[in-house]
Amino acid sequence: MTSSPGPASSASTGSGPTETDHRTYDVVVLGGGAVGENAADRAGRGGLTVVVVEAELVGGECSYWACMPSKALLRPGAVLEAARAVDGAAQGVTGMLDVGAVLARRNSFASSWDDAGQVQWLESTGIDLVRGHARLTGPRTVEVHHEGQATTITARCAVVVATGSEPVTPEIPGLAEAQPWTSREATAAQEVPDSLVVLGGGVVATEMATAYADLGSTVTVLVRGERLLGSMEPAAGEAVAAGLRTRGVDVRFGTTPTRVTRRGSGVEVETEAGVVTAAEVLVATGRRPRSGDLGLETVGLEPGAPVTVDDSLRVAAVPEGWLYAVGDVTGRVATTHQGKYDARIAGDVIAARFGAAAQEEADGHVEPAAAGEQPAWSRYRATADHGALTQVVFTRPEVASVGLTEAAAVEAGHAVRRVEVPFSSVAGAALARDEVEGRAILVVDTEREVLLGATFVGPEVAELLHAATIAVVGEVPLPRLWHAVPPYPTVSEVWLRLLEEYGL
Numbered sequence: 001m002t003s004s005p006g007p008a009s010s011a012s013t014g015s016g017p018t019e020t021d022h023r024t025y026d027v028v029v030l031g032g033g034a035v036g037e038n039a040a041d042r043a044g045r046g047g048l049t050v051v052v053v054e055a056e057l058v059g060g061e062c063s064y065w066a067c068m069p070s071k072a073l074l075r076p077g078a079v080l081e082a083a084r085a086v087d088g089a090a091q092g093v094t095g096m097l098d099v100g101a102v103l104a105r106r107n108s109f110a111s112s113w114d115d116a117g118q119v120q121w122l123e124s125t126g127i128d129l130v131r132g133h134a135r136l137t138g139p140r141t142v143e144v145h146h147e148g149q150a151t152t153i154t155a156r157c158a159v160v161v162a163t164g165s166e167p168v169t170p171e172i173p174g175l176a177e178a179q180p181w182t183s184r185e186a187t188a189a190q191e192v193p194d195s196l197v198v199l200g201g202g203v204v205a206t207e208m209a210t211a212y213a214d215l216g217s218t219v220t221v222l223v224r225g226e227r228l229l230g231s232m233e234p235a236a237g238e239a240v241a242a243g244l245r246t247r248g249v250d251v252r253f254g255t256t257p258t259r260v261t262r263r264g265s266g267v268e269v270e271t272e273a274g275v276v277t278a279a280e281v282l283v284a285t286g287r288r289p290r291s292g293d294l295g296l297e298t299v300g301l302e303p304g305a306p307v308t309v310d311d312s313l314r315v316a317a318v319p320e321g322w323l324y325a326v327g328d329v330t331g332r333v334a335t336t337h338q339g340k341y342d343a344r345i346a347g348d349v350i351a352a353r354f355g356a357a358a359q360e361e362a363d364g365h366v367e368p369a370a371a372g373e374q375p376a377w378s379r380y381r382a383t384a385d386h387g388a389l390t391q392v393v394f395t396r397p398e399v400a401s402v403g404l405t406e407a408a409a410v411e412a413g414h415a416v417r418r419v420e421v422p423f424s425s426v427a428g429a430a431l432a433r434d435e436v437e438g439r440a441i442l443v444v445d446t447e448r449e450v451l452l453g454a455t456f457v458g459p460e461v462a463e464l465l466h467a468a469t470i471a472v473v474g475e476v477p478l479p480r481l482w483h484a485v486p487p488y489p490t491v492s493e494v495w496l497r498l499l500e501e502y503g504l
């Protein structure tokens with residue numbers, strides 16, 4: 001163990017990996033996505049030598065094929081629509097989206113799929129990068145293969161798995177052979193197809209249906225179940241379905257394809273209710289942990305399964321506490337911000353157990369800070385993963401949620417009251433756009449009079465969410481929230497309406 005970040009030991013004399021390259025670091029992070037980067041950064045700040053192993057682009061899915069490019073595709077349509085929603089401004093907005101400019105701006109937000117900037121950031125933090133596909137070969141040992149060469153890396157302290165997730169393609173006859181789009185093609189496309197069939201009713205399906213409708217595609221969404229955004233409040237899915245239909249999207253519920261065939265310049269999607277043809281088909285039916293080819297079996301774990309962790313992000317099933325996992329691969333969270341939260345905690349736990357501070361404590365015979373179970377809301381325990389997850393769906397209307405839905409709260413055994421108000425009761429919302437739509441929902445624990453969850457559905461509600469998150473995480477009693485006065489005339493006055501509706 002070294003006491004400060006710096007060059008780690010290496011058996012290699014050359015500058016790059018060779019066939020006999022063997023390196024040793026305090027911490028080895030498998031996967032350089034946004035989440036892995038954060039774990040590496042926090043461990044490094046704690047005085048440990050760290051290497052990140054990355055098979056594709058440093059920055060991962062979020063930077064190049066997920067959050068950033070998808071939001072860049074969605075934003076221009078949202079801005080145009082916001083202007084059109086206000087009389088006086090609407091008259092000044094007479095044109096359509098400039099599709100070429102939208103795609104060019106998206107390219108820029110995806111750094112043109114070049115990770116030089118993120119590599120530079122790694123270098124600036126003193127974290128080393130090894131490119132290639134990593135596999136565990138046993139406790140604390142990783143082998144990396146890249147362009148015919150192998151590097152063996154030994155971790156003195158910890159290995160962190162941060163390899164993300166990959167899309168699932170359902171077993172529909174002909175679908176795989178039809179070479180469907182996944183979220184990668186949808187977020188990176190350089191041309192807009194005339195028409196698009198989307199399979200799925202979750203976040204990717206609704207966001208990409210919105211984006212491609214904005215860009216001029218004729219979009220059909222085939223949903224297996226009876227609602228969109230099934231894990232959120234039902235009102236969210238209903239509003240998003242209505243919003244998509246208003247924008248010309250054909251949303252069909254209770255529809256599962258029976259066969260998909262690519263013919264000439266398009267695809268035919270057969271369903272029990274008839275055939276849908278389109279230029280492309282996008283599969284947006286969920287993701288699975290990217291853990292199938294990671295050597296998990298060498299340390300007693302199941303390849304392909306989520307890498308299950310405890311609240312310190314440690315893989316408890318592996319003895320001696322050297323294996324950690326963060327991000328999508330854990331099956332615990334599926335957003336960048338929640339993955340990064342876990343990564344900050346994992347990095348801090350590792351630094352506290354093995355870093356310079358831990359050394360000082362151990363020398364003084366004091367128990368290292370992150371050993372053992374930590375109290376709720378400790379910086380070494382991912383408490384927010386249970387009951388305070390946040391998410392924004394960038395559809396129109398937007399959906400922003402934190403914590404438990406009413407159904408989840410009831411199922412968890414809480415005494416619950418649902419409080420709901422329309423944005424039409426808020427002066428600031430009427431100023432923001434001429435036709436006010438949307439609603440705010442609170443889920444209140446009536447025994448403790450604190451919030452268990454909140455959902456906002458409406459235009460540009462994303463920025464309203466953090467106040468709710470603070471109330472949930474801070475377990476702020478509603479009578480105290482009464483003293484948090486929202487300015488007039490802002491949309492945040494919806495908080496006042498909600499508390500009045502509750503009876504304060």
Ligand SMILES: Cc1cc2nc3c(=O)[nH]c(=O)nc-3n(C[C@H](O)[C@H](O)[C@H](O)COP(=O)(O)OP(=O)(O)OC[C@H]3O[C@@H](n4cnc5c(N)ncnc54)[C@H](O)[C@@H]3O)c2cc1C
Binds near residue numbers: 058132
């Ligand atoms: C279309 C879309 C839009 C999204 N939009 C949002 C959003 O707006 N906001 C949000 O919070 N979340 C969003 N998400 C979710 C978000 O992208 C993920 O939660 C996030 O990328 C997970 O980060 P991660 O670091 O765990 O995994 P990834 O970003 O997948 O990173 C994992 C990295 O590990 C590397 N890797 C994998 N296996 C190996 C190996 N064996 N050896 C070496 N390297 C390996 C990969 O190449 C990759 O770079 C979106 C997802 C999709 C699909």
Ligand SMILES: NC(=O)c1ccc[n+]([C@@H]2O[C@H](COP(=O)([O-])OP(=O)(O)OC[C@H]3O[C@@H](n4cnc5c(N)ncnc54)[C@H](O)[C@@H]3O)[C@@H](O)[C@H]2O)c1
Binds near residue numbers: 199201202229230287
């Ligand atoms: N704004 C954001 O935060 C954002 C945006 C996009 C994606 N993401 C994350 O990425 C993850 C993946 O998104 P997603 O939309 O692919 O998954 P999802 O789990 O949100 O939705 C999957 C959808 O596919 C349906 N489905 C599943 N199997 C099917 C089958 N065999 N046939 C037909 N339909 C089927 C489900 O019923 C559901 O409607 C999500 O967990 C989400 O958190 C986040």
